[in-house]
Amino acid sequence: MNALLCSLLVSATFVTLCNAQCYVILNENTPDNLSNECKDLDGVTHPMNSTWKTESCVECSCGQDEINCCNTVAVPVGYDKIKCQKIFNKETCSYKVVERENAEKICSVSGWIL
Template identity: 30%
Template sequence: MKVLLSLLALSLSLALCSGACTTHTKEAEMKNGKLVAPEGCVDPYNGEKHELGEAWNTIDCLKCECGKEEVECCLRYPAVTSFPGCAVTLDSEKCSYLVHEIGDPSKPCTPEA
């Protein structure tokens, strides 16, 4: 029961913590001889274009949002400390952490209470 409560507390603390953010100012574009604000955003990490108001995850699981004047990218989760006998791996497809036994990612890890 203590293990379950410990994992629940860890999950809640991850959900409530906010990560660090960076902002990337959008550059004005020339259209018909005039400087205008860009209509969308460019991912500062891989160069992909996104629509105004769109949110997306980067390959490193940063959550970016396209605003009128800037692109803001924030860490989705704070760093996770591993437990004795356990390893923590970032699943970049799901943008979540996996806590598993050292040497066998298929076995979920149960930290000692």
């Protein structure tokens, strides 16, 4: 019982510190019909124990019972939102923060949230 409580405490602390945006998709397996693949929300099938990244920069993994997916994009916080703007690059799944008046000048960012 103590081991269970300790592991729950560690998990809760990790989730609090990480603040990642994750979700789970349950596989539609029945006990007599176990599949060796997962079907994602777009209807695409993936092999068991595989990982992939979606067009929206979400990394997913296929397990026997579920697909686990988490956002991989760090979002900038703590920058001058009047003087600067964030720009998302879909190819690199990342943001950069630049001046509104001159996009060649990078702005200082004090933190990033995943």
